[in-house]
Amino acid sequence: MQEKNILLKLELQPNTTLDEVLDILSDNIIGYDESFSYIEKKLVLLMLRSYSISEKVTINFKCPHCNRVNDQSITINDIIKEPSQQSVDIKGVEYKVKFCVDELTQENLHAFTHHSEDEIDELSNKDFEVLFNFINDNRYMLDFTYVCKCFSCKESVVQCFDDEQFILKSLSEDDVMSLYNTVNDLVFHGRYSKYDVDNMLPFERNIFLGLVLETINKLK
Numbered sequence: 001m002q003e004k005n006i007l008l009k010l011e012l013q014p015n016t017t018l019d020e021v022l023d024i025l026s027d028n029i030i031g032y033d034e035s036f037s038y039i040e041k042k043l044v045l046l047m048l049r050s051y052s053i054s055e056k057v058t059i060n061f062k063c064p065h066c067n068r069v070n071d072q073s074i075t076i077n078d079i080i081k082e083p084s085q086q087s088v089d090i091k092g093v094e095y096k097v098k099f100c101v102d103e104l105t106q107e108n109l110h111a112f113t114h115h116s117e118d119e120i121d122e123l124s125n126k127d128f129e130v131l132f133n134f135i136n137d138n139r140y141m142l143d144f145t146y147v148c149k150c151f152s153c154k155e156s157v158v159q160c161f162d163d164e165q166f167i168l169k170s171l172s173e174d175d176v177m178s179l180y181n182t183v184n185d186l187v188f189h190g191r192y193s194k195y196d197v198d199n200m201l202p203f204e205r206n207i208f209l210g211l212v213l214e215t216i217n218k219l220k
């Protein structure tokens with residue numbers, strides 16, 4: 001409990017890192033692989049939020065044209081851009097695009113297809129090049145930019161929201177009323193004690209609540 005209280009204070013500081021959050025979560029909630037790249041870690045946390053709280057998240061930003069603060073709702077799943085073509089045929093073999101958001105290099109091409117590293121190594125130079133170029137043009141991408149019109153001056157605003165602190169904050173968006181409902185649901189449906197709930201971190205509360213609600217829905 002003492003550790004949690006320290007973290008509770010830490011959470012309010014602007015220097016809590018993604019790794020610290022993932023470390024806490026990895027024991028209980030998610031199968032988290034230490035070899036994840038930075039961008040995969042961000043995606044894991046956003047998906048966790050999408051799954052346990054809501055896939056909508058509100059972003060606040062100041063319009064660069066009129067300086068008014070805008071609230072806009074974004075959908076987390078929209079961050080993942082699907083490839084325009086899902087597979088390519090090279091000499092009668094179909095190569096399907098696999099979900100991977102790493103940086104593409106000559107060495108990791110196999111990670112972007114359902115074929116093994118050995119199979120990719122056996123390709124002729126020319127076929128390798130065809131596959132490489134295809135994957136380069138057709139792979140899953142993450143797009144953290146959001147384009148909208150300012151509600152006040154109607155100018156177009158491009159906002160980037162891949163900031164680590166934004167992602168961490170998105171895990172704990174409790175206003176007073178929803179916090180009350182969260183505690184209520186966790187205590188009455190989740191059979192947690194009020195003491196347990198009070199000692200959870202805000203994002204833990206949200207994630208546990210998501211899991212509790214999912215269980216309730218399954219039981220219905």
Ligand SMILES: [Zn+2]
Pocket residue numbers: 063064065066067068150151152153154155
């Ligand atoms: Zn504006």
